[in-house]
Amino acid sequence: MEVIERTPPGEPDAVPDDLDREIIGELQRDGRISFEQLGAAVGLSRPAVSARVARLQRTGVIDIVAVVHPEVRGLTASAHLFVEVNADAAAAAAAIAAMPQAPFVTVTAGRHAVMAEVRVAGPAELEAVIGEIRGLPEVARLELLTGVRRLKHPHLPAAQASLPALDEADRRMLAVLERAGRASFAELGQNAGLSPAAARTRTLRMIDAGVLRVPAIVRPQALGLDVLCGFAVQLDSERRAVEEALVADPAVTFLSACLGRADLVGTLATDSLSALRLALDTVRGMPGVVAVESWLHLDVVKERYDADLPGMSLLEPGRPAAAGVQAR
Incomplete structure (x- = not known):
C-alpha cells in the first residue's frame, strides 16, 4: 500500500488553483471516484488528474480516508x-x-x-x-x-435509522479504508480473506447502507x-x-x-x-x-474520527490489525 510523504502546508505547490478546487469538489462527493471519471468531470487526462490528486495529498491539502458511522x-x-x-x-x-x-x-x-x-x-x-x-x-x-x-x-455518513450487521471481513475492510480510502478492491479482499469481486460487493453495500463515507477531508x-x-x-x-x-x-x-x-x-x-x-x-x-x-x-x-483513536478499533478487543495495513 502506498505511503505518501507529505510536504508542509504553505509551500508553493500546496496552494490549490481553480482546477484543483474542481477536483477537490468531486473527491468530497466520492473519494473513490476513478481517475478516468474524475478526469472526464474536470476536463483533464487520467495521468494529469492522478498527478494533481497525488500532489494534493502529498502537500496535506486533502486526505482521502473512510469515515465510519459512529x-x-x-x-x-x-x-x-x-x-x-x-x-x-x-x-x-x-x-x-x-x-x-x-x-x-x-x-x-x-x-x-x-x-x-x-x-x-x-x-x-x-x-x-x-x-x-x-x-x-x-x-x-x-x-x-x-x-x-x-x-x-x-x-460523517448521514444518520440512519438502523445499520446492517457487520462481520469480521467487513470490519477488516473498514479498518483498511480508514487509513487508505482509495485502497483497491484487491487490497481490501487480501486483508479480509475475500476475492476482489466479493470485496467490491461488500464495500458498495456498506457505502449504500450508510456504514461509511469515503470523502476527501479538506x-x-x-x-x-x-x-x-x-x-x-x-x-x-x-x-x-x-x-x-x-x-x-x-x-x-x-x-x-x-x-x-x-x-x-x-x-x-x-x-x-x-x-x-x-x-x-x-x-x-x-x-x-x-x-x-x-x-x-x-x-x-x-x-479526528478515525481508527487511530485509542480504544476505538473496529476490530474485536485484543485482535491485531489486518496484516499489511500501513498508515499513510
Whole structure:
C-alpha cells in the first residue's frame, strides 16, 4: 500500500488553483471516484488528474480516508461542551484532546475559551467522561448541549435509522479504508480473506447502507474559507423549517439538534469576516429563530474520527490489525 510523504502546508505547490478546487469538489462527493471519471468531470487526462490528486495529498491539502458511522463502534451518545478555563486555553484544549472520546476540540474567541465534542457508548459513559473533564485542573467549569440528531456533517455518513450487521471481513475492510480510502478492491479482499469481486460487493453495500463515507477531508483554509464560526440557535415552535434552511445553506458545514440551552449548534465557514456577518444575519433573520450566540474558532486542536483513536478499533478487543495495513 502506498505511503505518501507529505510536504508542509504553505509551500508553493500546496496552494490549490481553480482546477484543483474542481477536483477537490468531486473527491468530497466520492473519494473513490476513478481517475478516468474524475478526469472526464474536470476536463483533464487520467495521468494529469492522478498527478494533481497525488500532489494534493502529498502537500496535506486533502486526505482521502473512510469515515465510519459512529454507531459501528457503538458510539450512540454525544454532547457539545462549552468550557471555561482557569488560565491557559491551549493547555485545557490539549488535555481534552488527549481523550479518545473527544474527536473535535477547538480554542475559541467568545464567552467560552474551549469547545469540544464528545462521543461515547451511552448516557452512563457520557456522564463519566464529562465528570473527568470537569476534574481536569485546566478546566474551571463547563456547560453542555446533549446531541440528539446529526443534521449535517462535512465528513460523517448521514444518520440512519438502523445499520446492517457487520462481520469480521467487513470490519477488516473498514479498518483498511480508514487509513487508505482509495485502497483497491484487491487490497481490501487480501486483508479480509475475500476475492476482489466479493470485496467490491461488500464495500458498495456498506457505502449504500450508510456504514461509511469515503470523502476527501479538506482543510477549509485550502479552499479560501479562512473564517470558521460556531453558532448556537434558540428556536420557537417552527423548528423543521429552520433546520431545513440551515442544512441547505452551503456556508453551514455542520449542524446538530440538541437538548439544553440551545436547540441547534453548528459551524459556518466563510472567506472573510464580512461574509461571516452576512451569514450570521441570515441565520438571525430566519422565521422561528429566537436568539443566536456565535464564536470564532481560533485553533482547531483536534478533528479526528478515525481508527487511530485509542480504544476505538473496529476490530474485536485484543485482535491485531489486518496484516499489511500501513498508515499513510
